Structure formats: C-alpha cells, structure tokens
Amino acid sequence: FGDPASVFHAHAFDATNMVLDAIEEVAVETDDGGLLIPRTQLRDAFFDTSGYKGIIGTLTCDENGDCNPTTTIAVNEVTPSGDFKPSFTITLDLEEAK
Structure with missing residues (x-):
C-alpha cells in the first residue's frame, strides 16, 4: 500500500x-x-x-509450524546457448543455524 x-x-x-x-x-x-x-x-x-x-x-x-527448515540455494551460469549450468549448490538446515 x-x-x-x-x-x-x-x-x-x-x-x-x-x-x-x-x-x-x-x-x-x-x-x-x-x-x-x-x-x-x-x-x-x-x-x-x-x-x-x-x-x-x-x-x-x-x-512446531516451521515450514521447510531445510533449504537449497543454487547459483546457475547461463551458457552462450542459453542453457543453465549449475555452478554452486548448497543445502542448509535452518534448525542447525539456531
């Protein structure tokens, strides 16, 4: 607003x-x-x-009402042909971060 x-x-x-x-x-x-x-x-x-x-x-x-305490973060590179090439992936457990 x-x-x-x-x-x-x-x-x-x-x-x-x-x-x-x-x-x-x-x-x-x-x-x-x-x-x-x-x-x-x-x-x-x-x-x-x-x-x-x-x-x-x-x-x-x-x-406990926590939704998806585990998450994956990915960084992709766009190739000259327009495809996505994974360059970095990490999975984080948000419960461990507390």
Missing part, C-alpha cells in the same frame, strides 16, 4: 494462502450464517500442511 514489495513478497503470498487453505479446511458455518474458525483446529491444520505447492517451492510444515 504505497510501498514497494519487499524481498519476502513471495513468502507472504504463500503463507497467506496456506492460512486461507487451513481456514477453509476447518471453518464451520453456524446456524445464523456466521463462520466459526476453531483456533486449535486451525493451528493443527496449518501445522499438518504437507506438499503445499507455492511460488517459493513445495512446503511442508513440522509439528
């Missing part, structure tokens, strides 16, 4: 959609047309996310 998107715009997009999917999974329509979203069930549904295909990759959350 008036500011440029940060470097985490894709993460925010995926997180929002994961929460909305969890809400859709657990929400109950009440007799008067309202919507009841049980907090514990919402938390459990979010933590149970597995194989969510987002724009930053495929996300799976653990029992």
Whole structure:
C-alpha cells in the first residue's frame, strides 16, 4: 500500500494462502450464517500442511509450524546457448543455524 514489495513478497503470498487453505479446511458455518474458525483446529491444520505447492517451492510444515527448515540455494551460469549450468549448490538446515 504505497510501498514497494519487499524481498519476502513471495513468502507472504504463500503463507497467506496456506492460512486461507487451513481456514477453509476447518471453518464451520453456524446456524445464523456466521463462520466459526476453531483456533486449535486451525493451528493443527496449518501445522499438518504437507506438499503445499507455492511460488517459493513445495512446503511442508513440522509439528512446531516451521515450514521447510531445510533449504537449497543454487547459483546457475547461463551458457552462450542459453542453457543453465549449475555452478554452486548448497543445502542448509535452518534448525542447525539456531
């Protein structure tokens, strides 16, 4: 809203959609047309996310709600033919970085 998107715009997009999917999974329509979203069930549904295909990759959350504590970073070189040639790849376990 008036500011440029940060470097985490894709993460925010995926997180929002994961929460909305969890809400859709657990929400109950009440007799008067309202919507009841049980907090514990919402938390459990979010933590149970597995194989969510987002724009930053495929996300799976653990029992603490941490999604993909392991990540791979790759640097590719564009060859003269336009192909990508891997020049550096590293896999980081974010749990070990704590």
